[in-house]
Amino acid sequence: MNGTTSRTIxxxxxxxxxxxxLAGLLTGCVFRAPDTATDRRTEPAVDPETAKQQMIDAVDDxxxxxxxxxxxxxxxxxxxxxxxxxxEQGAQWRYLxxxxxxxxxxxxxxxMAEHWRGQGLEVIVRDSDDxxxxxxxxxxxxxxxxxxxxxxxxxxxxxxxxxxGDADRIAEEDGDDAEAP
Numbered sequence: 759m760n761g762t763t764s765r766t767i768x769x770x771x772x773x774x775x776x777x778x779x780l781a782g783l784l785t786g787c788v789f790r791a792p793d794t795a796t797d798r799r800t801e802p803a804v805d806p807e808t809a810k811q812q813m814i815d816a817v818d819d820x821x822x823x824x825x826x827x828x829x830x831x832x833x834x835x836x837x838x839x840x841x842x843x844x845x846e847q848g849a850q851w852r853y854l855x856x857x858x859x860x861x862x863x864x865x866x867x868x869x870m871a872e873h874w875r876g877q878g879l880e881v882i883v884r885d886s887d888d889x890x891x892x893x894x895x896x897x898x899x900x901x902x903x904x905x906x907x908x909x910x911x912x913x914x915x916x917x918x919x920x921x922x923g924d925a926d927r928i929a930e931e932d933g934d935d936a937e938a939p
Contacts, residue, residue: 803842804921806928810834810851812899813918817853820905820914823873824866826859828914837928840901840920849923850901854915863889863907870905879903 804812814834821828833853842848867890871881879894888908895902903916 804919806849806851806921806923809918809921813851813853813916816897816900816903816916817855817914820870820873820903820916821855821857823869824857824859824861824905824907824912824914826857826861826912828855828857830855831913832915837923837925839925842920842922846922847924848920849925849928850920851918852915853918854913856914857912858910859912860909861907861912863909866890866907866912867892867905870907874903 817834831854834851836852837849838852840848840850867883867885870892871883871890874881874892874894877894878897880896882893884891884893888906890907892905892907893902894904897903899919901917901919903914906913
């Protein structure tokens with residue numbers, strides 16, 4: 759056997775050893791991976807009244823900070839469909855309120871964004887010619903909240919956490935009172 763053949767065989771053997779080591783490592787990772795089907799964390803179910811009150815509290819907090827007079831436009835008894843973390847059908851409340859507040863849209867949008875970040879929400883601010891739109895999500899007490907700071911047409915809207923239930927059935931139970939004018 760000459761020197762070239764010997765080097766080729768050593769390189770091939772070394773390559774095979776590296777491949778086998780990687781295969782063993784990857785196989786070990788696969789076999790040790792957690793079973794996510796049984797390891798899932800599910801958020802505790804919230805009842806409809808608690809979900810509604812938490813949403814109302816979030817809207818009241820925002821409108822109190824912004825000041826002015828506010829009038830409900832939809833809800834707080836407006837139920838709609840959602841999907842629970844386990845994939846089952848659920849329901850959630852939506853509450854939209856508005857004000858003819860002139861305010862200072864730029865400052866008010868910044869203030870709401872900072873306030874919601876301080877509460878642990880993920881916040882997105884979108885600017886437009888009319889004023890900022892501030893969106894908050896990721897909290898434990900509500901699904902989302904938004905504030906549109908448009909001079910003369912401020913709105914705050916919140917969506918409750920999803921809870922077990924059927925939005926259509928809730929609407930039937932509440933009758934015509936489910937939506938505010």
